[in-house]
Amino acid sequence: MxxxxxxxxxxxPMLPEVFEAMRPYFLEQFGNASSIHQQGQAARAAVDHARESVARLLGCRSSEIVFTSGGTESDNLALFGTLSAGDHLVTSTIEHHAVLHAAEALEKRGVAVTYLPCTASGIIEPSTLEAALRPETKLVSIMLANNETGTIQPIAELARITKAHAKSTLFHTDAVQGAGKLPIDLAPSGALHDVDLLSIAGHKMYAPQGTGVLFVRRSVRLSPLFHGGTHERQRRAGTENLPGIVALGRAAELARGWLLDxxxxxxxxxxxxxxxxxxxxxxxxxxxxxxxxxxxxxxxxxxxxxxxxxxxxxxxxxxxxxxxxxxxxxxxxxxxxxxxxxxxxxxxxxxxxxxxxxxxxxxxxxxxxxxxxxxxxxxxxxxxxxxxxxxxxxxx
Structure with missing residues (x-):
């Protein structure tokens, strides 16, 4: 059939080019990227190359890329890593449950949460966000593209309103369904220069399941979810998933070419x-x-x-x-x-x-x-x- x-x-599906890029890192090139011997340094070079590839796709610095296990972890790291009791979070009623359930958990920890409604077309109107901002608003989290309808939000305008309210108010976007499908430019001169945090998942862009990224603008202070080693500039402890990271880097290169073509x-x-x-x-x-x-x-x-x-x-x-x-x-x-x-x-x-x-x-x-x-x-x-x-x- x-x-x-x-x-x-x-x-x-994983693209053949992505699989071929990651295959050697299961067997021949299996080093720990934190080791100082030759196998370890080869692994570190592969991670660094992948980090640069993802950064080129997103238009940001490679040092602003944090590798994670996927979109859910990236969303949770963005929210739990920036909010504490007494803060105010603004999100929307149409977010993925990785954000909505995290918001519910944060409410139990003393974080106030406002859930913005959408229009009949599934759009979060900028005026709705503007009315919801408070002096204690610490983070706004609105998804780039909806996973069910594909509707694209006016993220540049929403982030601009957030920064006009207060420079210290952070803006996060769940870009799991947007990365690799839409142009994303997080550079200081780019369309999304007001975005502070952005989540992507490898398995939505032809890389393996269990891989992801959180973009963290270098001015943002982020509390880690995991505690252990100093991996990912102390933002995400744990030995790197070397094959998965290599695959995600290759998928980012292919996505960038597809967008340009x-x-x-x-x-x-x-x-x-x-x-x-x-x-x-x-x-x-x-x-x-x-x-x-x-x-x-x-x-x-x-x-x-x-x-x-x-x-x-x-x-x-x-x-x-x-x-x-x-x-x-x-x-x-x-x-x-x-x-x-x-x-x-x-x-x-x-x-x-x-x-x-x-x-x-x-x-x-x-x-x-x-x-x-x-x-x-x-x-x-x-x-x-x-x-x-x-x-x-x-x-x-």
Missing amino acids: RRTYMDANATT DGPAELTALRDRLEQGILRAVPESGVNGQGTDRTANTSNLYFDHVEAEALVIALDLKGLSVSGGSACQSGATEPSHVLTAMGLSPARARASVRFSLSRLSTAEDVDFALSLVPEAVARLRTLSPTWAASRILTTV
Whole structure:
């Protein structure tokens, strides 16, 4: 059976070039980067090269790159590393749970938290942030691109407002779904020069799972989550994941080349072809977040009178892998917190499916999806009492 993967926002396949870059560091070049002998120094050189590669992708200094185990750790390090009792955190209702659950834990430690609402399109309006800032606001954390809808936030403007409020107020963005898909320039003269902290995850950009980065601007004082050695300039103790770091560095190089080579435009065309084909073929369907800037690969579609979980399973049995929302919430009984925050009814939120393409997706993959989705939706609707009721009403 043919299998087509359209769940890249959950994780991406590792690119062959990335695997080949990391392979020697499992066997032949296995040194500890903290050792002073030749094997250790070779490992240190590999880590330094990867750090420089990630820094070039983000437009920052290599000394501002902290390697972590992934996006969740990076988000937690950004929040727990800068906030303490009496501080005020501003975040949004549509953040990934790596931020939301961290915020809830911080509230129990005496940190005040304000959760900003979004518009029906999933945007955090700058005026909403401006109204929420307080004298004691220490950190603002707003994601760059949403993992469920792909909606891109006006991060440069939100960070500018934060710094206009107080230079000492820090701005963090969870860029897990943006890095490698969108241009990011954290340089002092770059578009995101007001961003102090930024999180990325390797497995969202064709590197292995269990790898990540937190960008920490050199002026920021960060308290570590882990205590032990002096690794990562005393910001993240623990022996470096040498193969994973090498892989992430290579993935950053490939992502930078893809961005410069007009890759996003080509992927957007594929995504739009998928969306338009589905909307033409399936009545009572639509795009969540339509009309806003979205990442090139992401389409979140609702199919009224269908349970997303049933549709995901039906498509999987036919060879198409998609998602009902965030992979971290798979199996959750509650509707998506992102979609309900955008104003969708619980029924429509439960009827929403995420299609997320990868850089390896092809026109043939899109055609395959278009051959399956309309039929699967139609079949499931025949089993839906709400669909039957709606047909009666339209014929009366």
